[in-house]
Amino acid sequence: MRYKVKCVCDSFNPRKCLSFPLFLHTVRTAEPLEYHRSYLKENCRHDGRELSEFRTTTLNIGSISTADGSALVKLGNTTVICGIKAELANPTVEAPGKGYIVPNVDLPPLCSSRFRPGPPGEQAQAASQFIADVIESSEVIQTEDLCIDRGKLCWVLYCDLMCLDYDGNLLDACIIALLAALKNTKLPEVTINTETCSPEVNLEKRRELHVHKHPVGASFCIFDNSILIVDPMSEEESLCTAHLTVVTDEEERLCAVHKPGGTSLSGEKLQECITRAATRQREIQKLIDKVINSVKAAQ
Amino acid sequence: MFSSLKDKVGQVLLPGDEFSFQADDTISLSGPVKPEKMVCGPGLRRSGDRLLVCKSGVLRHKPPNMFWMDSQQRRYVPVKGETVIGIVTVKSGDVFKVDFGGSEQASLSYLAFEGATKRNRPNVQVGDLVFAQFLVANKDMEPELVCVDSVGRANGMGVFGSGGLLFTVSLGLVRRLLAPHSDVLQDLQQLFPCELVVGMNGRLWVKSSSLQRTLVIANLLQSCDTMTAPQRQTLFRRVAQGAL
Amino acid sequence: MEVYGSSGVSLREFGCEQSLLSRPDGSASFIQGDTSVLAGVYGPAEVKVSKEIYDRATLEVLMQPKVGLPSVRERSQEQCVRETCEASLLLSLHPRSSLTLILQVLHDDGSLLSCSLNAACMALMDAGLPMSCLFCGVTCAIDTEGRIITDPTAAQEKESRALMTFAIDSKEHRVLMSATKGSFSVNELQQCIAVSQSASEKIFQFYRDSVRRRYSKTL
Numbered sequence: 001m002r003y004k005v006k007c008v009c010d011s012f013n014p015r016k017c018l019s020f021p022l023f024l025h026t027v028r029t030a031e032p033l034e035y036h037r038s039y040l041k042e043n044c045r046h047d048g049r050e051l052s053e054f055r056t057t058t059l060n061i062g063s064i065s066t067a068d069g070s071a072l073v074k075l076g077n078t079t080v081i082c083g084i085k086a087e088l089a090n091p092t093v094e095a096p097g098k099g100y101i102v103p104n105v106d107l108p109p110l111c112s113s114r115f116r117p118g119p120p121g122e123q124a125q126a127a128s129q130f131i132a133d134v135i136e137s138s139e140v141i142q143t144e145d146l147c148i149d150r151g152k153l154c155w156v157l158y159c160d161l162m163c164l165d166y167d168g169n170l171l172d173a174c175i176i177a178l179l180a181a182l183k184n185t186k187l188p189e190v191t192i193n194t195e196t197c198s199p200e201v202n203l204e205k206r207r208e209l210h211v212h213k214h215p216v217g218a219s220f221c222i223f224d225n226s227i228l229i230v231d232p233m234s235e236e237e238s239l240c241t242a243h244l245t246v247v248t249d250e251e252e253r254l255c256a257v258h259k260p261g262g263t264s265l266s267g268e269k270l271q272e273c274i275t276r277a278a279t280r281q282r283e284i285q286k287l288i289d290k291v292i293n294s295v296k297a298a299q
Numbered sequence: 300m301f302s303s304l305k306d307k308v309g310q311v312l313l314p315g316d317e318f319s320f321q322a323d324d325t326i327s328l329s330g331p332v333k334p335e336k337m338v339c340g341p342g343l344r345r346s347g348d349r350l351l352v353c354k355s356g357v358l359r360h361k362p363p364n365m366f367w368m369d370s371q372q373r374r375y376v377p378v379k380g381e382t383v384i385g386i387v388t389v390k391s392g393d394v395f396k397v398d399f400g401g402s403e404q405a406s407l408s409y410l411a412f413e414g415a416t417k418r419n420r421p422n423v424q425v426g427d428l429v430f431a432q433f434l435v436a437n438k439d440m441e442p443e444l445v446c447v448d449s450v451g452r453a454n455g456m457g458v459f460g461s462g463g464l465l466f467t468v469s470l471g472l473v474r475r476l477l478a479p480h481s482d483v484l485q486d487l488q489q490l491f492p493c494e495l496v497v498g499m500n501g502r503l504w505v506k507s508s509s510l511q512r513t514l515v516i517a518n519l520l521q522s523c524d525t526m527t528a529p530q531r532q533t534l535f536r537r538v539a540q541g542a543l
Numbered sequence: 544m545e546v547y548g549s550s551g552v553s554l555r556e557f558g559c560e561q562s563l564l565s566r567p568d569g570s571a572s573f574i575q576g577d578t579s580v581l582a583g584v585y586g587p588a589e590v591k592v593s594k595e596i597y598d599r600a601t602l603e604v605l606m607q608p609k610v611g612l613p614s615v616r617e618r619s620q621e622q623c624v625r626e627t628c629e630a631s632l633l634l635s636l637h638p639r640s641s642l643t644l645i646l647q648v649l650h651d652d653g654s655l656l657s658c659s660l661n662a663a664c665m666a667l668m669d670a671g672l673p674m675s676c677l678f679c680g681v682t683c684a685i686d687t688e689g690r691i692i693t694d695p696t697a698a699q700e701k702e703s704r705a706l707m708t709f710a711i712d713s714k715e716h717r718v719l720m721s722a723t724k725g726s727f728s729v730n731e732l733q734q735c736i737a738v739s740q741s742a743s744e745k746i747f748q749f750y751r752d753s754v755r756r757r758y759s760k761t762l
Contacts, residue, residue: 122618129619137705137725242630244721253726260619261626261710264717267733274729311755314631314668315676315713344633344673353633353673355754371758372671374568374587376637402587402640438638527760 069185077167082177099146099154112166138215218277340367377436384498413453463506569670573662577652582666586642
């Protein structure tokens, strides 16, 4: 059986073979790496994309009415929802004039069979840390803006990112969801009653959060130490030899070049990734602006 | 052909060091040259016409073309044909499970003892020490030990008797002990008469005329690892002179 | 041993000791200035059935901070160290076994991740695990005036505008791992990579010298 599959595999052209779904399934389960390689040899991928093509990205803003800001992002099948809840708190002693942002990425067992119930696994924790680093590095929000009364009162933004469907490229989806949700966030006005010294929240009057930078990520996978693919799916992620995520803002400054190990990458390839990330940033910023405008027009 | 490699014999190499051995450019006039065969020992890997060092250590060479890395590691990885000292941990039906300090336990059939038959089972209890050699040892299969050689003789292998002391040393020291004309063994022989069993897995078993002497030998051998030859000789001399 | 380069790459004083612990199969301590990390390796050992991989060894990295319990930050650093080690180790030679690497932070005075990577590499080498190449960690900080500082102290890290840590392999001196903080331009990134690559040569030379020192008794 194995021999037969191998035999056909050598001479098979994936573009022609798309009409043999059953045969493809056999190869895909028996020799997944070989299956993907045969496509990459033809400069395409098994879902019909080019090597440097992202999946269709759809964005829905303000999907959770109870949150202060929210967004739902679909990157192909990968679905991430972000809800932002603002709470009043005391600023930290080290930074009395600043508020703070607490991101959390959740990978529930619902989104993929590879995640087990229980405390967050390594991937979820690493993703949370990465999002926190991106927020800090890119200065997407100036934390001074979240201060209400210096040393006494500030806003804390709890950004909960929940993955509903996991099909690779979690980090990109999370960053887009976070950015869109922050753009959507409206904080109520707070006045401090001079007599009682207690804050009064006016829920009727809300103002938009000022988003200073627009960081957007682009993730890459390296196959067989040389082939670079963009926006990997879950299956590709598990077969590749290295991952890379580049985050850029609208001024083409890099906010993160995150490569957690794996096979090495040459300078030229890295430059290629950065250029691709910059174009991706422009595309996504355009998409977010378009969605926000359409939401505003609908109101 | 291996001149670049031979230059490095006796030197310390690190993982990632590479050598390429292409055929010499000079053409022999006396006739077609036979391609030289090369044997790569532990710590060296061949890929095509390149040789990759994958363990840190000292490069050793044995004529004509045998090369290996002499490294000091503690964890034993089984190799077919090597003799080890193991501890019987489980007795289940036809096989014993033996712990030899590797990544998994080896199996030892009850028939793999000298003179053992279905009727005449060997007397092996859980916790016994056995001296056995690997019949099967590769990365994909469960290692298998036997206490007989290819003609069915025990040849020194089997269950240990009572008494004696088992202790562990580094794998590098074990190889030095087993080398022909080992200088450590020669120094030891001049001390007291003793019975020494050396397992390739870093386990040594010593038995001497008294408990005190056994302990002295065990301590001496364990300290040999970190000593140079003159240091060791002075220590052995002091012990021989009755410093204890 | 003082390491100061003529090429302008200055690194703090290094120190390293291999096989200093008796229980682990391989151990090493690595000191960069006042930053110090102790690493221990166990394996190839028996693996839990749930973590068994049929064609290669399972590598686990545990990072213990100096005080308190490991947090989310340690988790993400563990991930970086683990994937770097996986790239350089020949894990397929020990299928269905487990390797455990424990990194204990003894003191943090900046460049912690790069020091952890260096300690990890020395410990893996000490354990005699098969590796296809070595790797080392280099941290670069860009200060407010745009100068690049290699191997920064905690104070220099705090004042810096951007901080990057790279793992460089010993064969082609390419980037295995990259972790960054702060924003920077493409040019600055390329410069930092170039600086790290030249710094890595010194670290690899240091590796060689310390291994040679270790084997000096058996030569």
